[in-house]
Each structure stands twice: as C-alpha cells, then as structure tokens.
Amino acid sequence: MTYLYKFLFIGRSNVGKSSLINALLERTNNKLCRKSRTAGATKTLNFYGPNAPSTVNKHFHLVDAPGYGNRGRPEWGQLISEYMSNRPTLRRVFVLIATPHGIADSDRTMLTDLDALTMTSYADRDRVHPFSYQVVLTKADLAMPTTTVADYAAQIAKIAPTCMPNPILTSASLNAPVSETDSTGKFGMDQLRRCIAEAGGFL
Numbered sequence: 001m002t003y004l005y006k007f008l009f010i011g012r013s014n015v016g017k018s019s020l021i022n023a024l025l026e027r028t029n030n031k032l033c034r035k036s037r038t039a040g041a042t043k044t045l046n047f048y049g050p051n052a053p054s055t056v057n058k059h060f061h062l063v064d065a066p067g068y069g070n071r072g073r074p075e076w077g078q079l080i081s082e083y084m085s086n087r088p089t090l091r092r093v094f095v096l097i098a099t100p101h102g103i104a105d106s107d108r109t110m111l112t113d114l115d116a117l118t119m120t121s122y123a124d125r126d127r128v129h130p131f132s133y134q135v136v137l138t139k140a141d142l143a144m145p146t147t148t149v150a151d152y153a154a155q156i157a158k159i160a161p162t163c164m165p166n167p168i169l170t171s172a173s174l175n176a177p178v179s180e181t182d183s184t185g186k187f188g189m190d191q192l193r194r195c196i197a198e199a200g201g202f203l
Contacts, residue, residue, distance in 0.1 A: 004049075005060040005200045006089050009136075010080055011096030012106055013067030016138040016172060020096065021048055021062050023172040023189050024196075045083060060091075060200055069106035084117060084131070092199040093133040094192075099143035099169075103152070108159055111135075115160035132199060134164035136192065141171040168192050 009017045025048060046064040065080050084093060093114065097107050114133050135156055137149065152167050170188030197203045 004089065005091045006047075006063050006087060007060060007091060007196055007199070008063045008065060008080075008084065008093045009096060010065045010093060010110065011067060011138070012069035012098070012104060015067065015096045015098045017064050017067070017096055019172040020136070020138060020170065020192075021064055023170075024062065024192060045079065060196070060202075068110060069104065081113070084114075090131045092131055092196070094136045095133060095163075096136045096138050097152075097167075098139050099137045099147070100139055102147065103155055103159075111156065111160040111163060115162050118162045132164055133160075133162075134195065135167040136188075137167050137169045139171060140169050140188070168195065 009021060011017055044066065047061045048064065049061055063083075065083075068080070084090065095107070095110060095114070097103055118131075118133070135152065137152060149167055149169050153165060156163050156167065157165065168188055168191050170192060172189075194203075
C-alpha cells in the first residue's frame, strides 16, 4: 500500500481555505473544493488530490479542515488536534490567517498549541516525527498595506518560535495586483506549491 503524504490547511472560519485549495489545484471553473459565504460550512476533514501543476508531485493529499474560532465548534478543534498528533504521513500544516483581520486570539492559540506539540514531539522519541508548520496570509488583495509580511513574521516568531520563518502572502482572487499574479490571475500559489514540494521531498 502507498501512503500519501498529507498537507493540512487550517484557519478560522471563512479565512479562505477552500478558495486557496481550488486555486492551488487550478480548479477555477470546475471547483473541487466547495466554497461558502457561510462560516462553518466545512464540518469534516476533506481530502483532495492534485490534477494539474507540474511543479508538485501527484502523490499527496491536501486536507481541508473545519474552521476554528468563534464560529467553529469545540469538537472540530479536537478533530484537528487528534489528526495532527497521529499522522506519520503529515508533512506540513499550513495555518491560514486573513490579512484584513490580522492575527486573532484563536490564531494565537492555534500557533501556541502547534509550537507545544512540535516541542513535545522532539522531546519524545516514541512519538510521530514532528511535522513542520507555516503561516499562509490570505485575502491579501483586501488588506490595507499597514502590516508587512516582515511584521507578521516577527509577531509569529514571538508566538510560536518553531514555526517556519517565512509567511506566504497569497490571494485566490482575480482582483489581485497584476504585477504580483501568476498566469491564472492569482498570486502566491507558485510559492505555496514550492513549499509543498519541498516539505514532501518532491524536488
């Protein structure tokens, strides 16, 4: 049996996880991951495989998790925590933060929990080898240019020292600045694909 590597996407409700996964898999018209304007639409862990990008090996799954935060449910947080603690094929967790809103208290809690889980895994040799985790800044086309990526990186480093040091700035919208977009009219997707490929050892 072939065990596919997993890449988990988590974030507050309505942070843009489904839109981001559709953009990553180049599903602009025929959407694979259902989007909703209603917070909390994703209620289970949903698994998606790649279809197009040649920059990413096809032997993996992107995992869309239910949103946490005020509009999430406590059992969803437990579901995510149990998944992260017991999956040896999990290679990276991407924590999505919406740039128009900044780092919310629930984001801080999640980053702190990830930092603690990573440190515990390093200390206990019998546990699953720790995955890496990285922040993805979403909806950059809607944000006011008052907080830079470097500002976010500095804040994240204080909250969760074990987090990957380079947040990825993204927009899955066609309204993104032309100078920053890829061939699909979005930006940050190629960088995110490279991070997935590197974390999975596909490059």
